[in-house]
Amino acid sequence: LKINITEIDIPLAFGPAFEGERVRGGDLYCQMGGGKTQCTELVKMADMKEIEDGKVEVVGPDIADLKEGDTLPLGIYVQIAGREFQEDFEPILERQIHHLINYIQGVMHIGQRDISWVRVSKGAVEKGFSLKHLGIVLHAKFHQEFQKILDKVQITLYSKKEDVDKLTERARAEYKHRDERVDKMTDEDVDTFYSCTLCQSFAPSHVCTVSPERTGLCGAYNWMDCKASFEINPTGPNQPIKKGKVLDPKLGRFEGVDEFLKQASKGAHETYNFYSMVHAPMTTCGCCECIAAMLPSCNGVMTVNRDYAGETPCGMKFTTLAGVMGGGAASPGFVGHSKFNVTQKKFILGDGGLLRVVWMPKSLKDEIYDRLNARGKEMGVENLADMIADETVGITEDEILPFLQEKGHPALNMESLIS
Ligand code: SF4
Ligand code: ZN
Incomplete structure (x- = not known):
């Protein structure tokens, strides 16, 4: 049975219309990555029994714990399971994180892999933005856009330095493995x-x-x-x-x-x-x-x-x-x-x-x-x-x-x- 998700349950407007929107200096409330802290993204294939579809967990402080001008490290860890899913699809889904997060009004995403950067506006914080919403968006959109190849999506958002560093180390090994797959080809x-x-x-x-x-x-x-x-x-x-x-x-x-x-x-x-x-x-x-x-x-x-x-x-x-x-x-x-x-x-x-x-x-x-x-x-x-x-x-x-x-x-x- 394939799950169809049409509604995205977050308190902020969402859609391609917001993709080009910037969060500039005066509007900025808080940020993750961008050279100030580590911000890393990793999509990994999981076993069907190992994960729970739709589970989104924030491990560490969330936006509500911050004050204006604060920064936070962030690790976005997405686990995907599906009968049709292959390890080769991981980088493709991972690269979608960029535009999907940009679809959230008042949230801006730059970069990829271990050099990501998320900027959150004051407007988004007033509406109650939480890191959890990143996971809700990714879960919904991954189901919508990649129905054919996946059955379950679970997302963990790490915001404690030691967890982000651990994820980053692991992610770098994955990136290296992916890069080297084309090493022998001309x-x-x-x-x-x-x-x-x-x-x-x-x-x-x-x-x-x-x-x-x-x-x-x-x-x-x-x-x-x-x-x-x-x-x-x-x-x-x-x-x-x-x-x-x-x-x-x-x-x-x-x-x-x-x-x-x-x-x-x-x-x-x-x-x-x-x-x-x-x-x-x-x-x-x-x-x-x-x-x-x-x-x-x-x-x-x-x-x-x-x-x-x-x-x-x-x-x-x-x-x-x-x-x-x-x-x-x-x-x-x-x-x-x-x-x-x-x-x-x-x-x-x-x-x-x-x-x-x-x-x-x-x-x-x-x-x-x-x-x-x-x-x-x-x-x-x-x-x-x-x-x-x-x-x-x-x-x-x-x-x-x-x-x-x-x-x-x-x-x-x-x-x-x-x-
Ligand atoms: Fe695609 Fe990366 Fe080139 Fe953008 S920069 S068009 S995501 S390959
Ligand atoms: Zn580009």
């Missing part, structure tokens, strides 16, 4: 890429193309995920794209991708190069994990991740870059990408690939350290991670150039970046 292995237009509600002309060697720029969707999503929902936001004729193998331009892009961006974009940030790069939306930018004096590029709030050698912080790029723009010299993509083989390969990267925040470098060195080695450079400057070396091109020279960074001997 773009040449497949004749079909997938589109993702999930972000068009915020960035109307943005079209992600996802290939085995280029995960979605949010980091939450890889080729396998898009493929599974298309199987669940053949008319949904992830459509197969036949690569078609290869128009430029180096920069990564494909006839099929261009045709799809024209139609899916409603004519806003004609073409993009899949493996370049210098020449006609892919469009970028606001949820990218990182943004890469050119550093002409160093003949290289930098990248900065969302979780780094400081200055960067391109003269802009992440938030400024995201503000300029995040609406679906495609600006030569800049591109949004996922953290995992940095060490995927096609990362800006048309511009020289990973060996062009001369700066990134230390936190990102530490996070992907082993993969950086492994990929660098594949490209013929030992200990690449230690040659890449970070904020402890400098935050201007002038400050980092002597370091790159001293380390013998490979970008300095590459052909000119702007040719």
